[in-house]
Amino acid sequence: MDESTIIRKQIELFEKKGINRRKFFKIMAAAGLFSLIDTQHAKAFSSKAKGKIVIVGGGAAGISMAARLKRWLDEPNITLIDPSDRQFYQPGFTLIASGVYKPEDVWKKQEDCMPSGINWVKDAVIAVDPVWNQVTTAKNGKIPYDFLVLAPGIQLNWDKVEGFSYDQLGVGNAHCIYDFQGAQKTWKALQEFTAKGGRGIYTDTYTKHKCGGAPKKICLLTEHYARKHNQRDHIQLDYFTAEKALYDVPYFTPRLIEIYKERNIPIQTNTRVKGIDTAAKQVHFERIETIDGEKKVTPFVEDYDFLHFLPPMSAPDFVKEAGLGFPDGNLAADGWAMVDKETLVHQKYPNIIAVGDVAGTPTSKTSAATRVQVPIAAKNLIALMEGKEPTEKYNGYAACPIVTDYGHVLLCEFDYDKNPQISFPFSMLDMSKEQWAAWLLKVYVLKPLYFYGMLKGYA
Structure with missing residues (x-):
């Protein structure tokens, strides 16, 4: 079935839910119009500020920051350091793992995504010295800066899962879709x-x-895939979360819990993976609870035939080693950059901005959050270059499109206070429930928006 047929069938089903074809296209057109307005606004802003800017990281945050700054500065002096050959649309990994996308659908050559007119140093950063204003790379030595943008993304710590290492991904049917090859093995x-x-x-x-x-x-997609192939009665699915609840955004949580109940997928909370025995196909868990004011840790083991797990994650080691993380609090242990949660300016070194996953902000780490952070961070950086106070403020917006089946998405959008922040045109729908329109956005709109809008500094 080709994409046009899928879209036609989805629109027909969308109509049955009370929204006609004309209104559907009006919604999509409105979304496009707002993107155009943002683009025109981006072109209108400019500054004569000068200074050497070094951007660490060439993912969504780093490249889109470079594109914005290049457009907004009259005389940009931007060096971006990143060793990658390819730019991945990482939200597409879930769709590879469920057979919706092919592997070649989610990446482009890094050189084709890099903004023209900037200095790309194809190398890895191994240290940052915020006192002497310089970074150290693996091959090119030290690179000085006047202003630093930290955008190196997140570090997956496979070695913190006992008995497991990255090269074992897929061994013993233990899988993780947070990796390009891992997503393919998962499918x-x-x-x-x-x-x-x-x-x-x-x-x-x-x-x-x-x-x-x-x-x-991926849990819900597995369940729906089994139903579509009349195999649901032959599989048992269990979901274990280290959190105290399945989800923590009140507007969206009730429906998500309902879906898990309807699909007969039990949820166990306060439970973390300690280790994996791939030979025996066993997961070693720890249930961590507070009983009568005391912490209680209960180890237990579960057998599996198929496992999807996540390794613990943190800021890259060089961020932690440079003393750029929080000294205390719940964001300290994993080294997240100590930024002001509204301005994204580092609280100790005001010539440093952090955006994307590395930033120590109390919200979800998603590409949607990065998309909103970047123009705010770019304008605040320019204000600092001009000797002014940064005034742009980030409200913690993040979005998590939870795919609930092949054709529906619960599009969770929220701010720092966990209040819903429904974007137009979806404010016209009941987004506390899964929607076909959000599936169309997830599968057909967000990827081109990423490559041709966000990375170009327009969206």
């Missing part, structure tokens, strides 16, 4: 698991992690 294994039957275990992790909805998505 193959998901098909084999649902055909053969057995028990599937799905987990998250106890640290802050990017796209917190991803483990929930």
Whole structure:
């Protein structure tokens, strides 16, 4: 079935839910119009500020910051350091793992995504010296800066899962879609698991992690895939979360819990993965509870036939080693950059901005959050270059499109206070429930918006 047929069928089903074809296209057109307005606004802003800017990281945050700053500065002096050959649309990994996308759908050559007119140093940063204003790279030595943008993304710490290492991904049917190859292995294994039957275990992790909805998505997609192939009665699915609840945004949580109940997927809370025995196909868990004011840790072991898990995550080691993280509090242990949560300016070194996953902000780490952070951070950086106080403020907006089945998405948008922040045109719908329109956005709109809007500094 080609994409045009899928879209036509989805629109027909969308109409049955009370929204006619004309209104559907009006909604999509409105979204496009607002993107155009943002683009024109971006072109209108300019500054004569000068200074050498070094951007660490060439992912969503780093490249879109470079594109914005290049457009907004009359005389940009921007160096971006990143070793990658390819730019991945990482939200697409879930769709690879569920057979919706092909692997080649989610990446482009890094050189084709890099803004023209900037200095790209194809190297890895191994140290930052915020006192002497310089970074150290693996091959090119020290690079000085006047202003630093930290955008290196997140570090996946596979070694913190006992008995496991990255090169074991897929061994013993233990999988993780937070990796390009891992997503491909997951899709193959998901098909084999649902055909053969057995028990599937799905987990998250106890640290802050990017796209917190991803483990929930692949769990629900496995369940729906099994139903579509008349295999649901042959598989048992269990979801284990290290959190005290499945989700913590009140507007969206009730429906998500309902979906898990309707699909007969039990949820166990306050439970983290300690280790994996791939030979025995066993997960070693710890249930961590507070009883009568005392912390109680209960170890237990579960057998599986198919496992999807997340490794603990943190800021890259060089961020932690440079003393750029929080000295205390719940964001300290994993080294997240100590930024002001509204301005994204570092609280100790005011010539440093952090955006994207590395930023120590109390919200979800998603590409949607990065998209909103970047123009705010770019304008605040320019204000600092002009000798002014940064005045732009980020309200903690993040979005997590939780794919609930092949055709529906619970599009969770919220701010620092966990209040819903429904974007137009979806404010015209009841977004506390899964929607076809959000599926169309997830599958057909967000990827081109990423490559041709966000990375270009327009969206």
